[in-house]
Amino acid sequence: MQIEEIHKLLDRFYKGETSLDEEKRLSDFFRQEIVPTSLEEDSRVFLSFYDQNVPIPSDLEQRISALIDSFDDDRKMKSEKSKVRRLLSPFLVVAASVLLVFGIRFLVQYDSPQPVLMADTYQNPNDAYRATMHALQLFSDNFEKGMQPIEKAAVHVEKTQKIIHQTIYPKQ
Amino acid sequence: MRKLLIALLFVVFTANLSAQKNPFEQFTEMDGVTSVYISKNMLSLFPKNAKNMNYGGIDVGNFLHKLSSILILTTEDKNIGKRMVSLANNQIKSGNYELLMRVKSDDDDNVNFFMKGKPESIRELIMIVDGSDDESVILQFLGDFTLQDIQKMTEGFSKD
Structure with a gap:
């Protein structure tokens, strides 16, 4: 494969325009042939993307799940804290209001002469x-x-009532 | 929570109100106003069933022993009297008093009677004499008495 072609392919690769086929050709080139010094740097970068043999730590899964578990624990602790806060807060609010009210009252009393x-x-x-x-x-x-x-x-009313009474029920 | 807070405020401030002094006490400090205060203790020192407690066949002591205090404020100064009466009327307006009777006499004196409580249990009785030309008077009875007690008492005094 021509070095110049490789250069062209690499240019396109860096621009993100290469097809899968072209990338395969590049990968084959870097893997099989002795890479000229001018391309050593590119070879390392390219292979770091395409090298299949990157060692995977055997306990990776375990570590990830442990990490996830630790997130979960964190959240649990937080929610427990907020639960405590939620339970405490009504009492705190009441206590604060009582204090406030009595404080005001004290001030009012203090201000006004006994x-x-x-x-x-x-x-x-x-x-x-x-x-x-x-x-x-x-x-x-x-x-x-x-x-x-x-x-x-009242006397007049009484008199009037008497007169009315006598008029309505005259003595026979 | 808010209800609780409101209730608390209510309790605290009504407690404060009840601890307040006699609203008419301020008048005792007024310049040119003669004030006489007679406490329950002093009232209890009056001779019970004494001969001179009997007015027009009515035992006035009976009424006096239902009182917890008497406050008498008088002034002969026309301007001071005007000020005292208007201040007292403000006090009456804001103090939830009930007008019992209003009398306008021939000599142009306006007399208002106010009470607090129910007719069968009067806690406070106030007479305000607005003397246009002469003496202005505020009379306050504190205690627990009935309208009938007052009627009896006044009848006794007017017969005497």
Whole structure:
């Protein structure tokens, strides 16, 4: 096979334009003939693609499945963690809300002055008594002012009812 | 979760409300307002069934012993009185009070009675006298009494 042809085929091979047949020819060439030094580099690259005798480690399958298993384990651990988190989270949320609310309440109470019990104005029960009676009198005066018209009205209503009653059921 | 949070907030803030002081206490600090506060302890020191507790044949002590406090706020200053009454009316509006009676007397005094609770169990009774020219008064009774107790008491005083 002409070296030039090989060069052409290689060019096309690198461009990805070779057919399977042409690739077979290239592979045959690199395998069987003594490769000229100018093509040594290409030979190594080409053969690395087509060499069927790449040793496969005997435990490859085992290693792959072990790797896959380890992925699975990882995921399991993660899901277990998230399960724990899912179980924990409601309590965490509640605890956080309680803390927050009581915190706010504490702040509100802290801000507003503590309710002070109103102090008695009088230390002497007699004075207090007099003031109370005065207040009750004032209250009653005003209350009665409101009640009097009602009572008067009630008297009128009663009178009117009597008249109506007498008119409807005259004494025989 | 949200419901729980809302419930919690509700509990906490209503607890806060219940811990609040008498809404009319602020008036005791007002300049030009004379305030008189009589506590339950002081009320209990009043002579029970004494002769002078009897007004118009009615034992007023009975009513007094159902009270937990009396607050009396008075002012003779026209402007202060106006301010006090309008502040009190705001308090009434926001405080869920019920108007019991409104009296407009001949001398142009407006008197409003407000209550909190039910007629058979009044927790708070307030009288606001809006004296246009003279004294303005706020009277607050706290306790647990009935409308009938009040009626009896006022009858006694008006007969006296």
